[in-house]
Amino acid sequence: MKKSSAAKSIQDLQFFGEFGGVNPSISDSSTYTFLSAQSMADTFEGKGEGCYLYSRHTSPSGLYLSEALAKMEATESAHVFASGMGAITSVILQLCKAGDHIVSSRTVYGGTYAFMKNFTPKFQIESNFVDITDLNSVENAIQKNTKVLYCETVSNPLMEVANIQALSKIAQKHKVTLVVDNTFTPLILRPKELGADVVIHSLTKFINGSSDTVGGAVCASEEFINALKDVNDGAAMLLGQTLDSLRASSVLKNLRTLPIRMKQHSANALYLANAFQELGFRVIYPGLEKAKSHEIMKNQMDKNIGFGGLFCLDLGSLEKANLFMEMLQHKNLGYLAVSLGFYKTLFSAPGSSTSSEIAEEEQATMGLSEGLVRFSIGLDYAIEDTFNEMKKCLEILDIKPSNVLI
Ligand code: PLP
Numbered sequence: 001m002k003k004s005s006a007a008k009s010i011q012d013l014q015f016f017g018e019f020g021g022v023n024p025s026i027s028d029s030s031t032y033t034f035l036s037a038q039s040m041a042d043t044f045e046g047k048g049e050g051c052y053l054y055s056r057h058t059s060p061s062g063l064y065l066s067e068a069l070a071k072m073e074a075t076e077s078a079h080v081f082a083s084g085m086g087a088i089t090s091v092i093l094q095l096c097k098a099g100d101h102i103v104s105s106r107t108v109y110g111g112t113y114a115f116m117k118n119f120t121p122k123f124q125i126e127s128n129f130v131d132i133t134d135l136n137s138v139e140n141a142i143q144k145n146t147k148v149l150y151c152e153t154v155s156n157p158l159m160e161v162a163n164i165q166a167l168s169k170i171a172q173k174h175k176v177t178l179v180v181d182n183t184f185t186p187l188i189l190r191p192k193e194l195g196a197d198v199v200i201h202s203l204t205k206f207i208n209g210s211s212d213t214v215g216g217a218v219c220a221s222e223e224f225i226n227a228l229k230d231v232n233d234g235a236a237m238l239l240g241q242t243l244d245s246l247r248a249s250s251v252l253k254n255l256r257t258l259p260i261r262m263k264q265h266s267a268n269a270l271y272l273a274n275a276f277q278e279l280g281f282r283v284i285y286p287g288l289e290k291a292k293s294h295e296i297m298k299n300q301m302d303k304n305i306g307f308g309g310l311f312c313l314d315l316g317s318l319e320k321a322n323l324f325m326e327m328l329q330h331k332n333l334g335y336l337a338v339s340l341g342f343y344k345t346l347f348s349a350p351g352s353s354t355s356s357e358i359a360e361e362e363q364a365t366m367g368l369s370e371g372l373v374r375f376s377i378g379l380d381y382a383i384e385d386t387f388n389e390m391k392k393c394l395e396i397l398d399i400k401p402s403n404v405l406i
Contacts, residue, residue: 005302006187007259009071015064015252026249027060044231057229057237061245065252066217069207072255073182073199073219075192079228079236080217080248084183084202085111086241087216091198092116092148094228094235095177098124100147105132105162106366107155108181109202110350113358116150131366132162133292135170142174152181153189154297157312157350157374158367159284161293164300168195184340187262188305198224203243205376206309206341208251209261215243215251259305261379265341266306268386269377273311275387279394280401284372285311309377310340312350318370320399321349325373327393333386340376345386347375 018025032052034040043051052058062080070078081087092115096102104116106129116127128141132151142149149171151162164180171178172195180191183202191199201207203215218228218236228236236242243251266287273285286297287307297307315321325347329336334345338353350356351363351370358368380386394400 004074004190004193005304006072006074006190007262007302007305009074010068010187010255010259013068013071013256023253024061024064024249027055027245029059030055046226046230053231055245056240056242057231059242059245059248061248061252062243065243065248065255068252068255069201069217070219072186073192074190075199075219075221077222077225078217078219079225080203080215080243080251081236082216082241082243083214084109084181084200084204084216085115086239087200087202087218088112088181089115089119090228090235090239090241091179091200091218092120092125092150093123093239094224095179096120096125096147099145100125101143101145102127102148102150103138103141103146103176104129104148105151105155105160106130106362107132107158107160107368108150108152109156109183110356110358112150112181131160132167133160135163135166138167139170139174142170142176146174146176148179149176150179150181152184153191153300154184154286154293154308154310156184157310157372159286159291159293159310159312161286161297161300163296164189164191164194164196171195171197184310185301185308187259188266188301188308190302192219194300197221203251204341205339206262206265207258208254209258209341209343210254211339211342213247213251215247216241262305262309264379265309265377268380268383269309269311269375270307271383272375272377272387272390275391276313279391282314282401283311284314287311310374311377312372312374314369315371315373315399318349318352320397321371321373323397324393324399325349327397328390331389331393333389333393334375334378342376343379345375345378345380347373350374 015024066078179198180196199219201217286293
């Protein structure tokens, strides 16, 4: 299948401001006037072409960003949310009602997992969690009442790569909606072109890239986006997870540099993943030739960008992981912080932070060992120097690969 370039679609954007400015004007209104009472009534019935009714529904700044994200993901339409979780929860509640069922990858962001495991059962929506790389177990988990097949392109934190084309065939066969969270790999993979129905992003991460904003997006068909925004039963409209205009316009400005940032994050991560692997450590990164996910990733990705900015390094125990992370921060090689996609390297031990919602025994079955550290590699100018500094920290702390229990 010929894939188009998501990076180019961003460059092709052309928006002018109200007064010819090179940036679109920021809409500073929660509500809008109508020139006639009839056009107000029409707008509430979804017929008012070009009219805004209220900013919880749509704002001009939100629409500019949505349009850009729809282009990036090659979907008909998009809608922006106050957070990635706002997007995820709205999509699930839009697609499922009481009595429905979800099949989800067992390695997803901890908040997503907690929502499906603990929250939706209150509304009689049950979920089964499967190894998304085992297509037989995915298909076997689908029941008559399954409505959603849910995964992340590259999973958080274990970096398992979903075979979206194969999952899409299963989804179509059983008439379920394939929902893919593409937060880890914007521009690298375009899930819609590989067969996904709904694509989700946490804008908080790479897309915004400056760790100053929380936001989310759903990219999908016009029909689905309109359903989300419906004034009578749309989850986006009724749950009210709206992205503020000021934030929407700042994310749009940051989106323009995403192609160069993703390339640099990816090149730096590939360098470090190889270097730590050469030292003998267990490293999980789809860019490594020996990685289980390497071939699937290569078949689906835009090779001009790279394999993404995240990898996991196993330090053998939580104690060693904590000492290493504290020393890296002390030496100003990054921050001991959750989240990803920042100019500076961010690191955390997912087992006791972003994935702590997952029970310990489940963590063990899925290979989430306690000494695993997730790195979101920054935009470091001289990555060789960064590696040498990191290696010195390992030496000072006497952390050796031979100490690592795999
Ligand atoms: N999806 C993934 C893959 C994430 O890593 C996160 C947060 O870490 C989210 C969704 C949730 O996004 P937000 O924090 O913007 O609500």
